[in-house]
Amino acid sequence: MNDSATAAIHFQEVDYAIFDVTILKKITGSFPKGKITTLVGPSGAGKTTLLKLCNGLISPTAGDIFINEEPISSYDPIQLRRRVGIALQSAPMIQGTVFQNLALPLELQNKKLTEKEALHKLADVGLAQPILHQKVDDLSGGQRQKVSIARTLMNRADILLLDEITSALDPTSVHEIEQLIIDLNCKYETTIIWITHNLQQARTIGHYTWIMADGEVIETGEIDILTSSTNKRVQRFVQGNLA
Amino acid sequence: MTYLTLSITLIFVLIPLFLSKTLHLQLEKDTIIATVRSIIQLLAVGYVLKFVFEAESFFFIFLMVALMIAVATDNARKKGKTIKGITWKIAITLVVIEILTQSILLGFGVVPATAQYIISISGMVIGNAMVLAILFLNRFTAEVEARREETELILSLGGTPKQAVRQPLIDAIKTSMIPTIESQKTIGLVQLPGMMSGQIIAGADPVQAVQFQLMIVFLLLTNAAMSSVLLGFLSYPTLFNERMQLIKRKR
Numbered sequence: 001m002n003d004s005a006t007a008a009i010h011f012q013e014v015d016y017a018i019f020d021v022t023i024l025k026k027i028t029g030s031f032p033k034g035k036i037t038t039l040v041g042p043s044g045a046g047k048t049t050l051l052k053l054c055n056g057l058i059s060p061t062a063g064d065i066f067i068n069e070e071p072i073s074s075y076d077p078i079q080l081r082r083r084v085g086i087a088l089q090s091a092p093m094i095q096g097t098v099f100q101n102l103a104l105p106l107e108l109q110n111k112k113l114t115e116k117e118a119l120h121k122l123a124d125v126g127l128a129q130p131i132l133h134q135k136v137d138d139l140s141g142g143q144r145q146k147v148s149i150a151r152t153l154m155n156r157a158d159i160l161l162l163d164e165i166t167s168a169l170d171p172t173s174v175h176e177i178e179q180l181i182i183d184l185n186c187k188y189e190t191t192i193i194w195i196t197h198n199l200q201q202a203r204t205i206g207h208y209t210w211i212m213a214d215g216e217v218i219e220t221g222e223i224d225i226l227t228s229s230t231n232k233r234v235q236r237f238v239q240g241n242l243a
Numbered sequence: 244m245t246y247l248t249l250s251i252t253l254i255f256v257l258i259p260l261f262l263s264k265t266l267h268l269q270l271e272k273d274t275i276i277a278t279v280r281s282i283i284q285l286l287a288v289g290y291v292l293k294f295v296f297e298a299e300s301f302f303f304i305f306l307m308v309a310l311m312i313a314v315a316t317d318n319a320r321k322k323g324k325t326i327k328g329i330t331w332k333i334a335i336t337l338v339v340i341e342i343l344t345q346s347i348l349l350g351f352g353v354v355p356a357t358a359q360y361i362i363s364i365s366g367m368v369i370g371n372a373m374v375l376a377i378l379f380l381n382r383f384t385a386e387v388e389a390r391r392e393e394t395e396l397i398l399s400l401g402g403t404p405k406q407a408v409r410q411p412l413i414d415a416i417k418t419s420m421i422p423t424i425e426s427q428k429t430i431g432l433v434q435l436p437g438m439m440s441g442q443i444i445a446g447a448d449p450v451q452a453v454q455f456q457l458m459i460v461f462l463l464l465t466n467a468a469m470s471s472v473l474l475g476f477l478s479y480p481t482l483f484n485e486r487m488q489l490i491k492r493k494r
């Protein structure tokens with residue numbers, strides 16, 4: 001797990017602070033290439049902040065991050081963000097229609113999205129045609145989340161960062177999205193980092209897991225450590241979550 | 244008008260002073276300060292202008308215009324404190340607009356190249372551009388703040404800073420231009436523009452006064468468009484760092 005040779009992303013003593021408030025402390029660890037790693041921990045633990053570091057939306061205040069063994073600072077920010085895609089927690093939308101949102105990643109590269117491709121992507125996330133030209137303001141929370149996932153997939157990134165992408169979905173949809181991501185992982189060997197508050201989900205989809213609390217990583221390892229860890233803080237978090 | 248007749252008009256200052264006193268508005272001090280300041284400032288400007296007009300030297304004209312730009316810049320910069328190097332950006336914007344308008348007016352011989360024309364028109368152009376710059380900066384910083392998530396989304400998908408602020412920038416440019424366009428729709432119907440009234444009182448032919456006013460109206464349209472577009476394109480890059488990240492500011 002700490003062998004950075006097989007790591008898609010490796011953190012080395014990473015700190016992140018903003019306005020002198022420390023949010024992440026001495027983060028060290030790897031996200032294995034071609035695997036699904038779930039990222040769990042209580043609210044405010046710093047999970048979203050960690051994902052934004054990987055996508056280059058923010059930079060560490062100390063320490064280093066390596067993407068495919070190259071320091072993150074050696075990448076052009078635009079190329080990095082296309083290769084390390086992120087689905088943001090709040091599923092933000094640009095004003096306009098679902099189609100405009102799906103076309104956005106391509107439009108940013110001066111490319112066009114055809115209606116057929118858009119419908120295909122919608123089908124992938126379990127949405128049907130009538131929604132394509134709907135204004136995003138009229139979408140339900142769950143539909144928004146699905147559009148946000150489809151939009152992130154447009155860039156065909158080799159690393160995908162997913163921030164609680166199923167929190168607003170019904171159980172059937174949750175299952176569909178899980179299957180979609182697992183398929184991507186199998187078919188294209190896409191590396192996945194998936195933040196979830198649902199430990200059951202973390203266990204069924206993840207190969208590995210990172211457990212965070214108070215800006216620190218308190219445990220990393222194969223997914224079983226969620227139940228087998230002897231770390232008191234991990235046990236407390238898991239029990240609290242399942243209760 | 245003589246200084247004697249002018250002093251009679253001080254009655255218009257006594258009325259608010261009296262009202263303030265009886266109604267306990269506590270505005271006596273401010274009213275007096277405002278009156279004294281306007282007397283000193285305008286008289287000073289009057290004598291300076293008289294001197295400059297008589298000297299007919301381009302050096303003094305240049306000095307007057309530079310002074311106007313400096314004062315206008317100082318006024319507007321306070322609105323854009325969050326933008327780095329805003330003072331220079333506003334100054335450059337005002338200089339470009341001034342040069343553009345004067346070269347068109349003087350170049351085509353629309354107005355004669357005399358101190359009277361250059362300074363009065365500069366005053367209007369620079370004053371107006373300053374108000375627009377303030378309006379634009381207010382709007383742009385608010386717009387970017389309100390649409391942080393959208394901006395971050397575009398960056399996260401591999402967009403450039405320019406692509407990320409495009410919509411807030413366009414919206415801010417639009418909103419700061421609308422008042423100019425709207426006010427021109429009712430011009431002359433509700434209120435006679437200041438310059439036109441002044442010329443008419445001074446005895447100019449009303450049609451002549453209208454022609455000049457129309458020129459100013461057209462000028463102000465260019466002004467409105469140019470000041471927000473220039474300032475917008477000069478200031479958006481400072482919202483991002485070299486890693487193309489939106490710079491966070493403490494609220």
Ligand SMILES: Nc1ncnc2c1ncn2[C@@H]1O[C@H](COP(=O)(O)OP(=O)(O)OP(=O)(O)O)[C@@H](O)[C@H]1O
Pocket residue numbers: 018023041042043044045046047048049050089491
């Ligand atoms: N821009 C910011 N300014 C100040 N504090 C911030 C900022 N961004 C994050 N924080 C703080 O950093 C901490 C971690 O936030 P983060 O969003 O990473 O948590 P999280 O683990 O994703 O939580 P959740 O499960 O609720 O999404 C929180 O205490 C948060 O208030």
Ligand SMILES: [Mg+2]
Pocket residue numbers: 047048049089163
């Ligand atoms: Mg979060």
